[in-house]
Every structure is written in structure tokens, then in C-alpha cells.
Amino acid sequence: MRARIASEGPLRFADFMAMALYDPDLGYYARGTRQVGGAGDFFTSVSVGPLFGKLLAQRFLAYWRGAGMPPRWRIIECGAHDGSLAADVLGELRERDAAAFGALEYVIAEPLPVLRGDQSEKLREFAGQSRILPELATLAGDLLPGIAFGNEVLDALPCHLLVRRGGRWLERAVGWGHGGLQWLEMEITDPALASAAVGLGEGFADGYRTEIRTRYSDFLMPLSHALRGGLMLWVDYGFERAEYYHPARGEGTLRTFSHHRAGDDPLEDPGGRDITAHVDFTAVVEAARTLGWQAKPLRSQGVWLTELARDWLLAMEGRPQPALLRQFQTLTHPAQLGARFQILELMRQEA
Numbered sequence: 529m530r531a532r533i534a535s536e537g538p539l540r541f542a543d544f545m546a547m548a549l550y551d552p553d554l555g556y557y558a559r560g561t562r563q564v565g566g567a568g569d570f571f572t573s574v575s576v577g578p579l580f581g582k583l584l585a586q587r588f589l590a591y592w593r594g595a596g597m598p599p600r601w602r603i604i605e606c607g608a609h610d611g612s613l614a615a616d617v618l619g620e621l622r623e624r625d626a627a628a629f630g631a632l633e634y635v636i637a638e639p640l641p642v643l644r645g646d647q648s649e650k651l652r653e654f655a656g657q658s659r660i661l662p663e664l665a666t667l668a669g670d671l672l673p674g675i676a677f678g679n680e681v682l683d684a685l686p687c688h689l690l691v692r693r694g695g696r697w698l699e700r701a702v703g704w705g706h707g708g709l710q711w712l713e714m715e716i717t718d719p720a721l722a723s724a725a726v727g728l729g730e731g732f733a734d735g736y737r738t739e740i741r742t743r744y745s746d747f748l749m750p751l752s753h754a755l756r757g758g759l760m761l762w763v764d765y766g767f768e769r770a771e772y773y774h775p776a777r778g779e780g781t782l783r784t785f786s787h788h789r790a791g792d793d794p795l796e797d798p799g800g801r802d803i804t805a806h807v808d809f810t811a812v813v814e815a816a817r818t819l820g821w822q823a824k825p826l827r828s829q830g831v832w833l834t835e836l837a838r839d840w841l842l843a844m845e846g847r848p849q850p851a852l853l854r855q856f857q858t859l860t861h862p863a864q865l866g867a868r869f870q871i872l873e874l875m876r877q878e879a
């Protein structure tokens with residue numbers, strides 16, 4: 529980073545975050561799969577146990593049946609980490625519906641080489657049903673209906689940082705000085721960022737800090753182009769725009785995570801800790817709409833999973849499965865993960 533700053537000048541925060549998280553040698557996510565779970569830096573719904581994948585599989589199955597049981601369909605997962613969620617989903621589909629399972633191709637989109645090895649190891653028993661691809665362009669010649677989804681991926685996409693000064697926005701950047709990385713504030717020169725910042729409106733106090741992503745469509749486009757139509761499903765923490773950019777949210781949502789402790793200084797130990805910011809779901813919906821996808825209203829994970837789990841809960845009456853019920857409670861209770869995460873479903877008719 530120091531060398532790059534010396535040759536190119538200060539790094540815009542989004543470039544800093546991309547390097548800190550995804551540099552192929554030293555990036556936080558390029559360092560294997562120790563980040564998620566009790567011994568790592570944070571828990572996710574996947575690390576709670578297999579129930580999350582089992583319930584997602586029911587939603588995917590409902591999609592397949594509703595689409596007229598196409599003879600071939602595809603699920604594309606982003607941010608698949610060590611492949612646990614993929615294995616949970618595939619295992620459940622195999623158990624519930626042999627026809628749907630036989631018709632399925634499960635694709636993991638994984639840019640980081642080090643993770644592809646772990647994922648193929650985890651999915652060895654599903655080798656006939658799954659592929660792990662560094663990028664999705666290879667699917668363009670064989671479009672299928674299906675699903676693109678990810679758990680806690682959008683919050684890990686690099687974001688820009690803004691600060692309000694004298695009634696206008698400046699962009700926060702990272703320079704080098706006094707022997708270390710340091711914060712800088714610069715004029716906004718990127719037209720996309722300038723217009724997105726104007727779109728946030730007025731009424732922000734001096735010193736108000738926030739984050740913004742201007743490139744959700746760059747992330748969604750290859751996924752959209754790899755499907756003939758179907759469902760996109762994003763699970764993450766975040767808000768709709770008016771709530772996100774509320775004048776009272778003066779410090780933004782940027783956080784770091786290390787050993788289950790949240791921090792607020794991403795310049796500390798870059799590559800050694802997670803960096804994340806909430807998702808502006810309105811921006812995701814707008815980006816998806818330009819690609820032909822229509823959004824359903826945002827739902828909390830608790831409500832969404834409880835609806836999906838109805839039949840499973842009824843079938844369990846009289847013969848409870850305590851371990852799965854504990855997972856269900858963690859995933860759905862508002863004081864645990866139920867209100868923390870939102871589900872965005874986007875639909876596109878088959879072309």
C-alpha cells in the first residue's frame with residue numbers, strides 16, 4: 529500500500545478496501561477460510577449450522593417447481609467461503625427431490641484461487657452436480673433458468689466513504705504520513721460518485737460520515753448475464769435508502785471485525801481483519817432494475833425463514849429435533865439474527 533500510494537497518490541477508500549480484503553496474496557479473504565465461525569472473526573447464518581442451507585434449499589425448490597420444473601436449471605452462489613452453505617443446500621435438495629437435484633447445476637463464482645481448492649474439497653461428493661468458476665463468462669454460451677444468491681456478500685463489496693464539509697461532500701481517502709497510513713479528505717472527481725452523493729439530498733450536519741457503493745450493477749451484471757431468468761436472492765444487513773442516509777446516522781456503518789470484536793478503524797492492520805459496511809438495498813434494487821429484475825418488498829430474515837420453515841415445524845410436532853430448533857431460534861429471533869439480516873428477492877421472467 530505504501531508503494532502504491534508513493535507511485536499513484538492517495539488511495540480512494542474503495543481501492544484501499546479492495547486491496548485490504550482481496551489482494552490475492554495478502555488480502556483478508558485470500559488468507560484461507562479461518563474467518564467465519566467460533567475460532568474466526570465473526571459468525572454468519574451459515575456458521576450457525578446446516579438449517580440455514582436446508583431452508584434456503586426449500587426456497588430454491590419452490591422456485592424450480594414454480595418455473596415448471598425445467599429439465600436443467602442452475603444455482604449460482606457468490607461468496608461461498610469454504611463451500612459449507614453449498615453442501616448444505618445440495619444435500620437438502622438431494623434428499624427432498626431427486627428430479628430437481630438431477631436437473632441442477634450448482635455453480636460457485638469464486639475469484640480467489642485459494643478458496644476454490646477448499647470449496648472443491650468440501651463439494652467432492654457433489655462433483656457431478658457442481659462447478660467452481662473464477663468468472664462467469666464461460667456460462668454465456670449455455671444460459672439456463674435459475675438462481676443467483678449470496679449470504680453476506682454485498683456488505684463485503686468495496687465502498688466509498690463520504691464526509692460532509694461546509695455544505696458539500698468530500699471523499700475520504702488513505703495516504704501515507706508520519707510513518708503510517710493516514711486519513712485524507714479529497715474533492716470528488718469520479719462523476720458516478722459525485723452524482724450518487726448529490727442524490728443523497730440535503731440536511732446533513734458538518735462532519736456527517738457515511739459510505740456509498742456506486743457499482744452494484746458491475747457485481748450483478750455477470751450474474752444476470754449467466755441466467756436466462758429466475759430469482760436473485762441477497763441476504764445481508766442494511767437498510768432502504770431513507771433509513772440508511774438518515775441525518776441522525778452521523779458515523780455511518782463502516783466496521784472492522786477481528787476475533788468477534790467490532791472496531792471502527794480500517795487503517796489498523798489492513799489484511800488482518802474484516803472490513804464491512806451495510807447495504808443500501810434501494811441502490812441494489814435500482815441496479816438490478818436496469819438489468820431487468822423486479823424486486824419484492826424487503827423482508828427480515830426472521831419473518832422470511834419462519835414462513836419457509838412452516839411445513840418443517842408442523843412435521844416436527846411430537847418429535848422435536850432440538851439441535852435444529854436451536855439453530856432456528858438463533859436464525860429467526862429478533863434479538864439474535866432474525867432482525868439483523870434482510871432478504872432481498874429479485875425476479876426476472878425467462879427471456
Ligand SMILES: C[S@@+](CC[C@H](N)C(=O)[O-])C[C@H]1O[C@@H](n2cnc3c(N)ncnc32)[C@H](O)[C@@H]1O
Nearest residue numbers: 557564572574606607608609637679680681684
Ligand atoms: C462475510 S463473507 C461471507 C461468507 C459466507 N457466505 C457466509 O455467509 O459464511 C463474504 C464473502 O464474499 C466474498 N466475495 C466478495 N466479493 C465477491 C465477489 N465479487 N464474487 C464472489 N465472492 C465475493 C468474499 O471473498 C467472502 O468470502
